[in-house]
Amino acid sequence: MKKTVLLLFAACVSLVTYAQQKDLKEIGELTFFGIDFSLAKVYGATETPHEFLVAFEGINDLLRKEEKKYNPAKLFGKENIVTVLSMAYDLINEINENDIKVDRNDYILTWGDIEQQVRSYNTGDETGYGAILIAGLLDKGKKQATYDIVVFNIETREIIVDKKIIAKAGGLGLRNYWAASVYKAMKKTIK
Numbered sequence: 001m002k003k004t005v006l007l008l009f010a011a012c013v014s015l016v017t018y019a020q021q022k023d024l025k026e027i028g029e030l031t032f033f034g035i036d037f038s039l040a041k042v043y044g045a046t047e048t049p050h051e052f053l054v055a056f057e058g059i060n061d062l063l064r065k066e067e068k069k070y071n072p073a074k075l076f077g078k079e080n081i082v083t084v085l086s087m088a089y090d091l092i093n094e095i096n097e098n099d100i101k102v103d104r105n106d107y108i109l110t111w112g113d114i115e116q117q118v119r120s121y122n123t124g125d126e127t128g129y130g131a132i133l134i135a136g137l138l139d140k141g142k143k144q145a146t147y148d149i150v151v152f153n154i155e156t157r158e159i160i161v162d163k164k165i166i167a168k169a170g171g172l173g174l175r176n177y178w179a180a181s182v183y184k185a186m187k188k189t190i191k
Contacts (some may be wrong), residue, residue: 001144006072013077014049020071020154024062025077027078027128027129027151027160028080028128028129029078029080029081029082029128029129029158030072030076030078030080030081030082030128030129030130030131030151031081031082031083031084031123031126031128031129031130031131031154032063032072032076032081032082032083032084032130032132033084033085033087033088033121033123033130033131033132034060034083034084034085034087034088034132034133035056035063035088035090035132035133035134035135035147035182036058036087036088036091036117036132036133036134036135037056037059037088037091037095037135038091038092038095038117039109039113039117039134039135039137039139040056040100040135040136040138041099041100041101041102041107041137041138042100042101042102042138042140043101043102043103043104043105043137043138043139043140043141043172044054044105044108044140044141045101045140046136047150047174048094049097049098049100049101050097051174052100052174053092053095053097053100054175055174055175055178056092056095056176057089057092058179059065059178059179059182060085060088062175062179062182063083064083064085064086067083069183070182070183070186071186072131072186074186074187074189075149075185075186075188075189076131076148076151076184077189078191079151081131084124084126086124087121087123087124088121088132090122100171102137105137105139105141105142107136107137108136108137108146109134109136109146112149113128114148114159114162115159117134118150118152118157118159119157121157123154126154127154128153128154129151129152129153129154129160130151130152130153130154131149131150131151131152131187132150132152133147133148133149133150133186134147134148134150135147135175135181136148137182138168138169140170143168143170143171144166144167144168144169144181145167145178145181145182145185146164146165146167147164147167147181147182147185148162148163148164148165149161149162149163149164149165149185149188150162152157163187165185166190167180167182167184167185167188168180168181168184169181
């Protein structure tokens with residue numbers, strides 16, 4: 001019985017993944033909105049919440065300053081990607097410093113969290129399809145961060161892809177330490 005349930009679950013996951021991949025291949029241009037840290041929680045770090053806000057902004061800055069290294073083309077398997085970071089900066093400015101740190105490392109973004117977040121985005125005049133990395137738990141003890149890689153229809157807010165990634169962190173300085181996890185997440189591919 002357990003094998004049957006597991007096989008059925010695996011088949012359903014495969015069908016959903018296939019449908020997402022098919023939809024992503026059919027998308028022409030993507031607007032990449034950067035890294036959304038507004039839902040992120042930090043566990044086990046000694047730095048202040050304000051230092052994290054500065055680091056979050058600095059990580060999004062790297063998407064512009066080091067375009068070749070932090071290139072979303074590999075992640076999404078597309079060359080025609082426009083990067084617009086204003087929304088990511090706006091979201092960082094709305095973060096309440098008291099909400100950044102947590103005492104437990106079991107924080108997980110649910111499908112409902114992702115859906116609600118995508119519906120709340122102010123994408124300005126952008127049209128077509130959007131893509132964003134939504135940061136979840138930044139766990140200093142495990143030296144890793146979780147991200148949801150999301151592709152969505154900007155007009156309808158329908159989520160086309162939501163892939164959860166765990167990426168290792170590392171490096172000197174707060175920004176670079178967590179930027180390493182973004183870099184490793186972006187080296188993966190969801191095409």
